[in-house]
Structure formats: structure tokens, C-alpha cells
Amino acid sequence: MELLRQKVINEGIVLEGQVLKVDSFLNHQMDPLLMKEIGRAFTQLFADTGVTTILTIESSGIAPGIMTALEFGVPLIFARKQKSLTLTEDIFVETVYSYTKKQSNDITVSKKFIKPGDRVLIIDDFLANGEAASGLARIVKQAGAEVVGIGIVIEKSFQPGAQLLIDEGYRLESLVRIRSLDNGQVQFVELPL
Amino acid sequence: MELLRQKVINEGIVLEGQVLKVDSFLNHQMDPLLMKEIGRAFTQLFADTGVTTILTIESSGIAPGIMTALEFGVPLIFARKQKSLTLTEDIFVETVYSYTKKQSNDITVSKKFIKPGDRVLIIDDFLANGEAASGLARIVKQAGAEVVGIGIVIEKSFQPGAQLLIDEGYRLESLVRIRSLDNGQVQFVELPL
Numbered sequence: 001m002e003l004l005r006q007k008v009i010n011e012g013i014v015l016e017g018q019v020l021k022v023d024s025f026l027n028h029q030m031d032p033l034l035m036k037e038i039g040r041a042f043t044q045l046f047a048d049t050g051v052t053t054i055l056t057i058e059s060s061g062i063a064p065g066i067m068t069a070l071e072f073g074v075p076l077i078f079a080r081k082q083k084s085l086t087l088t089e090d091i092f093v094e095t096v097y098s099y100t101k102k103q104s105n106d107i108t109v110s111k112k113f114i115k116p117g118d119r120v121l122i123i124d125d126f127l128a129n130g131e132a133a134s135g136l137a138r139i140v141k142q143a144g145a146e147v148v149g150i151g152i153v154i155e156k157s158f159q160p161g162a163q164l165l166i167d168e169g170y171r172l173e174s175l176v177r178i179r180s181l182d183n184g185q186v187q188f189v190e191l192p193l
Numbered sequence: 194m195e196l197l198r199q200k201v202i203n204e205g206i207v208l209e210g211q212v213l214k215v216d217s218f219l220n221h222q223m224d225p226l227l228m229k230e231i232g233r234a235f236t237q238l239f240a241d242t243g244v245t246t247i248l249t250i251e252s253s254g255i256a257p258g259i260m261t262a263l264e265f266g267v268p269l270i271f272a273r274k275q276k277s278l279t280l281t282e283d284i285f286v287e288t289v290y291s292y293t294k295k296q297s298n299d300i301t302v303s304k305k306f307i308k309p310g311d312r313v314l315i316i317d318d319f320l321a322n323g324e325a326a327s328g329l330a331r332i333v334k335q336a337g338a339e340v341v342g343i344g345i346v347i348e349k350s351f352q353p354g355a356q357l358l359i360d361e362g363y364r365l366e367s368l369v370r371i372r373s374l375d376n377g378q379v380q381f382v383e384l385p386l
Contacts, residue, residue: 023303023305024305024306028270028271028273028302028303028306029268029269029270029303029305029306030259030262030268030269030270030271031268032259032260032262032263032266032267032268032269033263033266035259035263036263058251058252059251059252059255059271059273062252062255062256062259063255063256063259063269066223066225066228066255066256066259066260067225067259069223069225070225070226070228070229073225073226074225075222075223075224075225076222076223076225076256077221077222077223078221078223078252080221080252109221110216110221110222112216112217112222113217113221113222
């Protein structure tokens with residue numbers, strides 16, 4: 001997705017620890033037109049999957065997720081990272097480890113919103129170690145529903161998450177794929193056109 | 194906003210402690226068409242304000258916020274509820290108390306994204322005690338920018354937040370206003386047409 005690559009090139013900041021900071025357009029300040037284009041891109045990539053539900057995780061997955069949901073005309077569910085006082089029973093729970101925050105979180109989804117027969121597209125902003133996406137996929141399986149695909153805005157292809165998800169049999173589509181952040185430089189898997 | 198009132202009437206669940214659970218369409222599962230209509234409604238209500246920036250807070254403010262930002266053609270910023278490892282310097286911080294979660298949180302916004310001269314519209318999903326909206330407004334003031342309005346999806350008018358914000362001089366527009374949740378019943382300030 002060329003618009004997104006340009007944003008990464010122009011505004012992405014490489015920090016220590018293989019962190020790519022994209023807080024000017026993706027996960028703190030957000031460009032709504034870019035989000036709309038991201039939603040369109042995922043809709044084209046997964047057009048043939050019969051998706052009935054979009055599933056993401058708070059917080060940075062919500063904007064790409066709602067735009068994808070709008071394009072598909074299906075609901076968005078966002079998993080919560082800790083139990084809420086108003087959601088204490090009848091939830092699916094999976095534990096995922098955040099390498100960024102160096103802690104494990106329970107991610108939860110109400111059992112009301114994913115049912116057997118649902119065809120669920122998982123959307124998230126980043127894929128690094130695959131913990132969040134894999135945890136969301138396990139929740140879909142708990143529900144007896146099917147994961148029809150995993151759509152990622154920025155994939156850090158040099159970390160193990162992408163291969164992990166492919167090995168688990170999931171259809172993975174990432175809008176940009178980063179090969180390396182070494183020496184403070186963003187290198188893409190494919191070069192921009 | 195009639196569509197929203199109907200959703201509250203048909204799907205809202207009144208819990209103990211004056212909690213209105215709307216997790217089927219607003220803050221866990223989300224209806225993207227409703228979010229789009231919410232964005233349009235805020236755009237009409239604040240059309241004359243010259244807004245340059247939308248500010249909300251994770252997580253449930255993000256979907257209404259991004260749709261409002263899309264309609265206005267301006268960026269959305271979402272405040273974070275705790276410090277992230279990739280955002281450690283150059284942040285505005287305010288402490289707000291969550292009555293739902295019974296704890297204080299630091300809410301943070303990068304100083305890069307709000308500047309003197311910005312005309313900021315604050316968007317949030319719920320208004321009860323006004324802690325979050327008031328904290329966001331204090332961040333805008335710290336930045337030397339102007340709050341042009343506060344747009345709320347569901348106002349619990351029987352709690353003190355609305356009057357507090359009005360007394361502080363803010364222009365407040367809420368899409369639905371709830372007068373009472375007594376006896377498990379939702380009563381609106383104005384009756385639906």
C-alpha cells in the first residue's frame with residue numbers, strides 16, 4: 001500500500017529495540033483518510049472470504065478495524081486487555097505477552113459477540129511476535145468460529161510473528177512489510193514502486 | 194439522534210450502580226454505520242467552530258472520534274491512559290479518576306500533536322462525572338490551544354459532569370441525554386420523536 005509506505009518513510013521514527021514509532025499517523029495521532037484507505041485495502045484483500053465479523057484489540061487496532069468493518073458492512077469487536085467491571089461473566093479469555101510493555105495481559109471478548117458459524121477477520125496495527133493476533137485467533141477458536149484471515153497494517157517481517165501465523169495455517173495479509181530496522185533505517189520487504 | 198436512541202432502547206442494559214451497558218454497539222462490539230452517523234452528527238453540531246483537531250481518549254472514544262475526524266478532514270489524537278514505553282518524553286499529562294474502574298489514571302498526549310492556535314474538538318463515548326472530558330480539556334489548555342467544543346455520544350445527565358463542563362464555559366453537545374436509569378429503565382431528557 002503505497003500511501004502507507006510513504007507515511008512510514010516520511011514520518012516513521014526508528015527507536016532502539018527494533019521499535020518503529022508511527023505515532024503521527026497510526027497509534028496516537030491518526031490520519032482518518034489513511035485509515036479509510038487501510039479499510040478499503042483490507043476489504044479488497046479479503047473480499048472472497050465471506051467475513052461476518054471483524055475482531056481487533058484495543059487501542060490502536062480500533063481505527064483500522066472500524067474502517068474495515070464499515071467497508072464490509074459487518075460489526076467490529078475489539079478485545080479488551082483487562083477485565084472491565086461491566087464485563088465480568090460470559091467472556092472468552094486468552095493470555096498474551098506484550099514484548100513492548102514486558103507484561104502479560106488477559107485479553108477478553110464477550111461470548112455474546114462471536115458464535116459458531118461466524119467468519120472472523122482479525123485486524124491489528126502491528127505484527128511483531130504474533131502474540132496478540134495469535135491470542136485473538138485462539139478466542140475465535142474457543143467460540144467455535146472460523147478465522148478467515150489476519151490483516152496487519154505494519155508487519156515487522158524480521159520478527160517471528162508472521163511465520164508463526166502462516167505455520168498455524170492462517171491467511172496473513174500485511175499492508176507493508178518491514179525487512180529491517182537496523183542502523184535506524186526502514187527497509188521494506190518489497191521496495192516501493 | 195434517533196438511531197442512537199433506538200439502539201439504547203433496544204440494546205442498552207441497565208446494571209447496578211447507574212451503569213448503562215451498551216457493549217453491543219458502542220464500546221465492545223461496534224456498529225460501523227452507527228459510528229459513521231455519529232461522526233456526521235458531530236460534524237453538523239460543530240460545523241461553525243473551525244475545528245483543526247479531534248481529541249479523544251482510548252479506547253471507546255476512538256471509533257466515534259475517527260469518524261468525526263474523517264467528516265471534518267482533520268487528524269484524530271487519542272490520549273493514552275498510561276505511559277507507553279515509546280512515549281516517555283515531551284508529553285502533556287493530567288490525572289483523572291475513573292469512577293467505573295475506581296482508580297486514577299494518568300492520561301497523556303504527545304506535545305508534538307497539539308500546538309497553540311489549534312482548535313480542538315473533544316469527543317468521548319460517555320459523560321458521567323466529567324473526569325475524562327475535563328482532563329482532556331486541561332491538556333488542550335496546557336498546549337495553549339482552544340477547546341471549541343465537547344461532543345458526547347451518551348450523556349448521563351443525572352450525574353454531575355454535564356453541568357461541570359458547562360460551568361467551566363465549554364460548549365457541550367450530547368447525542369443522547371439520559372435523565373434516569375432508576376428501576377432498570379432508561380429515561381431520556383427529551384423523549385424520542
